[in-house]
Amino acid sequence: MKDRADPFEILRRGTVDLVTGEELRRRLASGRRLRVKLGWDPTGPEVHLGHGVVLRKLRAFQDLGHQAVLIIGDGTAMVGDPTGRQKQRPALTTEEIDRNLERYREQAGKVVDLGKAEVVRNGDWFRAMTFADTIRLAARGTVARMIERDYFAQRMKKGDAVGIHELLYPLMQGYDSVKVRADVELGATEQLFNLLVGRDLQAEEGQEPQVCLTTPILEGTDGRKMSKTYGNFIGVLEPPREVFGKVMSIPDRLLPSWFSLLTDLPDEEVKVLLAPGENPRKAKARLAREIVAGFHGAEVARGAEEEFDRVFREGGVPSEIPEVSLPQARIGIVDLLVRTKCAPSTSEARRLVAGRGVRVDGAVVDSIEGELTLPEGGVLLNVGKRRFLRVRHAPKA
RNA sequence: GGGGAGAUUCCGGAGCGGCCAAACGGGCCAGACUGUAAAUCUGGUGGCACUGCCUUCGGGGGUUCGAAUCCCUCUCUCCCCA
Numbered sequence: 001m002k003d004r005a006d007p008f009e010i011l012r013r014g015t016v017d018l019v020t021g022e023e024l025r026r027r028l029a030s031g032r033r034l035r036v037k038l039g040w041d042p043t044g045p046e047v048h049l050g051h052g053v054v055l056r057k058l059r060a061f062q063d064l065g066h067q068a069v070l071i072i073g074d075g076t077a078m079v080g081d082p083t084g085r086q087k088q089r090p091a092l093t094t095e096e097i098d099r100n101l102e103r104y105r106e107q108a109g110k111v112v113d114l115g116k117a118e119v120v121r122n123g124d125w126f127r128a129m130t131f132a133d134t135i136r137l138a139a140r141g142t143v144a145r146m147i148e149r150d151y152f153a154q155r156m157k158k159g160d161a162v163g164i165h166e167l168l169y170p171l172m173q174g175y176d177s178v179k180v181r182a183d184v185e186l187g188a189t190e191q192l193f194n195l196l197v198g199r200d201l202q203a204e205e206g207q208e209p210q211v212c213l214t215t216p217i218l219e220g221t222d223g224r225k226m227s228k229t230y231g232n233f234i235g236v237l238e239p240p241r242e243v244f245g246k247v248m249s250i251p252d253r254l255l256p257s258w259f260s261l262l263t264d265l266p267d268e269e270v271k272v273l274l275a276p277g278e279n280p281r282k283a284k285a286r287l288a289r290e291i292v293a294g295f296h297g298a299e300v301a302r303g304a305e306e307e308f309d310r311v312f313r314e315g316g317v318p319s320e321i322p323e324v325s326l327p328q329a330r331i332g333i334v335d336l337l338v339r340t341k342c343a344p345s346t347s348e349a350r351r352l353v354a355g356r357g358v359r360v361d362g363a364v365v366d367s368i369e370g371e372l373t374l375p376e377g378g379v380l381l382n383v384g385k386r387r388f389l390r391v392r393h394a395p396k397a
Numbered sequence: 398g399g400g401g402a403g404a405u406u407c408c409g410g411a412g413c414g415g416c417c418a419a420a421c422g423g424g425c426c427a428g429a430c431u432g433u434a435a436a437u438c439u440g441g442u443g444g445c446a447c448u449g450c451c452u453u454c455g456g457g458g459g460u461u462c463g464a465a466u467c468c469c470u471c472u473c474u475c476c477c478c479a
Contacts, residue, residue, distance in 0.1 A: 249433050281432040312433055348426085351441055355427035384426075385433065 007064050011057070011213070014260055016189040019196065019212040027183055027211065034066040037182035037210070039122075039173060040108075041073035042100040047107035048233035049291070050218040050226035053261045054186050055111040057215055061184070068117035070108070071176050072101055075126030076169065107236040110295045122176050134168075140201065141171050174198035182210045189214040218261055221250050240292045241318070244304035245386070247288035248312075252280045255287065263290040317380065318388055325394030326374070333358065333370040340391060342383045357384050 008025050012018060027034055038058050040051075047055075058068050074097045105114060129137075146167045170193060177185055177198035185195045192214050199209035217225045220232030227233065234246045250258065259270045265286075273283040285305060293301035310316040324340050331339070334349045337358065343349035350368050352358050358365045359382040360372060372379065378392035 245433065252432090252434050255434095279432070280434070284432080284434075308433085345444065347444065347447085348442085350447085352427065355440065357427040384428095 010064070011060055014053075014057075014215060015213050016216050017192050017212065017214040019192075019199070023209075024184065024211045024213070032183075034061070034183040035069050035118075035181060036061045036066050037069045037071060037177060037180055037185040038187070039071040039073055039176060039185075040104060041076060042097045042104065044228055045100045045103040046228055046233070047104060047236045048226060048228070049236070049262060050188070050220070050233060051108075052111055052236065053218050054188055054215045055108055056262070057186050057213070059112045061186075062113055062116060066184075068112060069180050069182065070114075070117050070119045071180065072104075072119065072121045072123075073173075074101075074121045075123035076172055103237075110236055118180075120180065122172070122179070125175075125179055126172065137171050137175060138168060140204065141167065141197070143167065146170065170194045170197040171201070174201040177210050178202050178205050178207065181207060183208075184211045184213060186213050186215070188217055190217060216257065216261060219254050219257065221246055236295060240296050240300050240304040241307050243292050243295070244288045244301075244308050245312075247291055248284055248308065250284070252284070255280065255283055258287055258291075259283075263287065263294070265290060312385075321380070321388045321390045323378070323390045323392060325392045327394060329393040330371060330373045333360070333365050333372065334368050336372070336381065336391065337383070340381065340389055342381065342387060342389060352383060358382070 007028055008021075011024070011028075012021065018024060036058060038054060062068050105119075108114065173194045174197035176182075178201050182198065182202075185198055187195050192212065195210070195212035195214065199212065202209045220226035221234065224232060234243055238246075247258075255274060256270070259265055259273075260267075272278075273286055274280070288308075289301045289305055292304050307319060311318050326336075326339060333353060334346055337343040337349035337352065338346055342358075343352055353365055353368045353370070356364050356366065359380075361380050362382070374391060374393035378390050381389045381391050383389075
């Protein structure tokens with residue numbers, strides 16, 4: 001955050017909602033160290049660039065000397081989501097939550113300074129609540145208020161189930177704010193409603209209502225919201241090369257938003273990169289480099305770029321190729337694909353070969369009948385554009 | 398509590414006794430063209446011992462030579478009324 005003066009302006013940049021700007025300005029002016037809350041549900045182990053946006057905002061607060069307060073939502077996650085619909089998340093075990101939390105720390109730590117952050121679990125207080133406490137909390141919300149939200153309205157219209165506990169969610173989240181006495185709560189813009197509930201609850205408790213600050217939803221590699229369920233995300237812990245490649249494959253129109261949400265490049269510089277007439281590819285490479293550098297440093301980022309160029313621009317081979325050893329020396333191509341997990345099933349393997357998507361040592365395999373003998377140095381197996389594998393014959397297991 | 402509708406392959410959504418491994422669209426995979434962009438085009442998209450066989454249409458049971466399709470029952474969901 002190398003930037004001139006006004007902390008307020010720094011924090012305001014790239015936000016969608018800020019309730020209210022005046023309050024934030026006032027609190028910043030107080031010179032007090034603000035408590036800035038960000039919640040995370042340990043329902044999965046993956047932190048992706050979409051989360052990165054709001055984490056970066058939290059980091060910005062940290063850089064200005066404020067206190068980050070991370071809420072781990074194990075209270076709600078333990079309850080699980082009983083909404084009947086097929087593959088809703090099952091209740092998580094304590095072990096799973098701990099594991100997810102561990103992974104989360106590792107990943108979030110790439111963006112925020114966890115050493116200086118306060119990390120609390122809301123399960124600590126929710127588990128302690130009695131049913132009567134719960135009722136009292138529930139009484140603070142109204143159904144009308146809850147279901148006016150787009151999210152619920154859409155699902156109901158669509159005929160999907162909405163569980164009663166889901167109506168409780170915003171209240172629980174708001175209660176967290178009361179518990180940690182948050183000055184500011186961060187979230188993606190879809191979270192605005194939940195954040196606002198926190199304000200109400202705090203006010204009822206005689207606390208000064210938190211400032212709610214939301215960040216834009218990052219569009220994923222396919223243009224939809226970046227999300228685990230869409231499989232269109234870029235994970236923070238993915239190998240640098242992978243991250244670089246995925247960034248290169250985003251649609252051009254995402255460039256402006258990705259630059260502003262995921263990098264610290266000054267607007268003027270971005271403007272030059274995206275000027276009409278410039279090759280968008282160049283800008284994208286810069287973006288990819290910036291993002292990788294943010295997690296792994298400039299050195300690694302440069303390496304990832306070189307690798308990318310070699311493999312995809314020059315049709316070369318990656319410098320590091322995973323190796324697999326097989327006990328037999330002679331094997332049918334279809335079998336080979338299945339054994340090396342390049343294809344999930346024999347049928348799929350056949351399709352890949354039939355579709356001319358499989359190469360061995362650079363030559364397209366054009367028959368599913370094909371058999372090959374693994375030579376001394378092994379063989380380079382290549383499926384599609386990005387999957388490379390070196391297969392050797394291992395005399396013994 | 399009463400009445401109605403519905404549960405289909407990754408998703409949406411056809412099918413309503415054999416021609417159904419199941420239309421069509423989306424997604425996804427592979428190929429062409431590219432800048433691993435967009436747009437477009439082609440092929441594919443349950444499994445296997447693959448011109449055949451096996452397992453799928455919410456669960457269980459039944460009718461039938463034969464069921465995703467008919468009957469019974471269970472579970473779940475939605476809508477209307479109270």
